[in-house]
Amino acid sequence: MVESRRQRMQALLAADRAARPASSVILACERCVVELSVSGAGATVLSRLANGAAPPSRGLVHATDAVSAGLEDLQLTVGEGPCLDAFESGGPVLIADLAAESARWPAFTRSACELGAAAVFSFPLQIGVVRLGSLDLYRDAAGPLTRLELADALILSDLAAQGVVADLDGHSAEDGSWLADPHEEVHQATGMVQVQLGSSTETALMRLRGYAFAHDLQLVEVARQVVGRSLRFTDAEDGNNAQ
Template identity: 35%
Template structure:
């Protein structure tokens, strides 16, 4: 039965690839459409530390995936750390589970989410998040199909980011983002030098600014690199 779901997922992705091209983004779009998700995103993890956005089907997905990076919590992180699917049918009631992330996700229209780890054998490279605008749980059949898609997305992630194969974890996976894209670290360095603060304090300021202004963390970092200041 699992092989049937896997073959069906590949067939759907391949039919789209013949016209739109095969990519992690296009595969996420097919996955979301097939499973009744309104939008989806994939976050990749390098060496168990560095997080980067691998795919987003639209701006809502991009904003919600970035919110997980900014807040340091969310379904993507939990699915990656646990190596198991994570579901929340009503994000509006998940303040105890993800107190910082859940309100931001709801602001973007996400009310339900299913997150699955992207794994190949023992190697985990990230997670995919499927969001619904209605608090409707995914059925058992949909979860099974989602697992088949996750295996395919993991392969595509490695094809687009082959360094994930060689960047082995240096420590056990933990909750929360232990690293950020290089742009964020560079921006934190600029702020640390400009305000004579530690890199950790500079990173905290970046995250707080992004959170306060509802702005993607990468956009905040790029602004700092361009203007050598936060505001």
């Protein structure tokens, strides 16, 4: 049965590609919305430094709607959520009722619910033992995936992972330079805050995240203020606007 469903998904993606040429990752995300009764889908590539000390660096490959894009950005801002857990564990993270997960992800859950997510499902994008990122789905109403929807989600995440490998085009899995990183300003701002505080990269990113969360801003907006020099961090508990 699994093989027949896989063949069906491959045929659907081939038909989608014939109708509108696009990356396999994009087509897999859009097919998730059609086949799995979810409200939106997104795919993110993640990579971890060799020492494993810092959080994974990330780049959004595709999001089917604004909520999916917002959920991906939120997880970068607060440093927690199903995408990161799926990447770390190598297994799916299936949350049928997100509102009940406030203890697991205290920062992510509240804001994700406000964005409109009531259920979230994340699947690692993985080839063999190499993890490349995650395929992330959400519903605007609570409820689990059915057995067949889960089977199809696993197939689509596998096909999306193959698409990521094709898009790598000669780059290693740890090299995200091939991907247009929408959070480039975050990396630049992290370096600037690191210099301002004389701290580690991890501490600088933590301060950026903390400021974003405390002021109900996206991390990229705080980074933009730092890069634009309208926000400067000192040894005080919070950042201070530079004059």
